[in-house]
Amino acid sequence: MSYSEKVINHYSNPKNVGTLDKAKKNVGTGLVGAPECGDVMRLQIEVDDASGVITDAKFKTFGCGSAIASSSLATEWLKGKSVDDALKIDNMEIVEELNLPPVKIHCSVLAEDAIKAAINDYRKKQGLEVLVFEERIH
């Protein structure tokens, strides 16, 4: 199996690798996946309280090239989006953008889950209600 050029680009030059201060009230952290499954993704967002816009996003991922690329792409898409718009990111958009093959679709699902987990963490810190998402089988 060979990777698409876009996956290789994100893998070789990942965008937004790093860590945000999770103690901050306007930083949301999502940690999804499990080491046993071979993928763990941590995605963080920093939100401007006044505008509700995501000003920064960072990730760290343990996983295959597609998992790294999916999270790198997700952080790029998150920056500048409002939290509400960020919730609309669908894993299939990631699949299309990166040309992921069927066996790698779970990487994109994981990225979507990480986004939602980070937003929920942010909402919790803000005293907002935690959103419930449909359970998915990865």
Next chain:
Amino acid sequence: MLKLPIYLDNNATTPMDPRVLETMLPYFSEHFGNAASRNHPFGWEAEEAVDYAREQVAKLIGADAKEIIFTSGATEGDNLAIKGVYEMYASKGNHIITCTTEHKAVLDTCKHIEKLGGEVTYLKVQADGLIDLKELEAAIKPTTILIAIMYANNEIGVIQPVKEISTIAKKHGVLFFTDGTQSVGKIPVDVQKDGIDIMAFSAHKMYGPKGIGGLYVRRKNPRVKVTAQMDGGGHERGMRSGTLNVPGIVGFGKACEVCRLDMETDTKRIKYLRDKLENELLKIEESYLNGNKEHRLPHVCNISFKYVEGEGLMMGFNKNIAVSSGSACTSASLEPSYVLKALGLGDDLAHSSLRFGLSRFTTEEQIDYTIEQITTTVNKLREMSPLWEMFKEGVDINAIEWAAH
């Protein structure tokens, strides 16, 4: 000049030795005869070539030429040995003992035997990959007809105590079959000294062509027979019908001869390179060798680099270096290596493993490049790994409740 890509996946297959190819070529064109054509020079020529190759193959493993059955490879050999013994010795019993780290060709054949009504015991291996001889002996019952334990493992290179196994088998009047695919041609294998009754092996793992292999079937003390799984013209003493693959057999013979003559010098050099690679890679923090260090093939090493995922790791250099990984992502099943899991490795370490297989064509320059590339990639990916960050901060990763998916 270092030529890329570098091939370090020699447990999967080896490149053919040019000496082997040269020997084979005339048998595709000039000497094309069918070795079973007894009535004309074309057939005689082919038969003579096959006889000579059979001698070369037998000599490598200390067998008699009459004890070699040509097959299409080790998968066929494994099938023929296990199914053939099961059928041939049905009146004696129906129990087979094997172990959990065998190749799929053995494990799946054993599962097939179970469907036919046979009984199979799968011995667990110890943390270093070796079977426990006491457990083996305790598993033998009056209905046991066969012990099927591989000579050396394809993923971790661990060499089983073959002599001790055969002694136990003999003591209880049970036949001993071994899958010698990874060991024959690489380390001294002698069916007499090792007490092997049946052994499958393959040409393409020892610088010969693909599609040809051998099954050693003992003729004396005891005389072993296997029921044919391929019916037809009664070739190969009736145990394996089908027109002989003469060019393949000729190449297999030559490959065996080269291995026999060059083994000592090749092994010395390969082991030096393997040890260098291994020692340097184990200097990387949180890297672990999988399998017994001593009882191991000289050209193999399997290392887990904790907190990085194997496929992600390979992607960092797989344009330039070919290795294989126990990571789930490389397999269709999404399950990490069952061999590494059988050693008791957690899924995380199994996912983080790389297997290196060196050959007689591996150079020191290639090994130096590999060390440098792998070290750089491991470090780069760890900078990207949330697990590495947690480890560095002293967070107990096992204490986290991971959402299984």
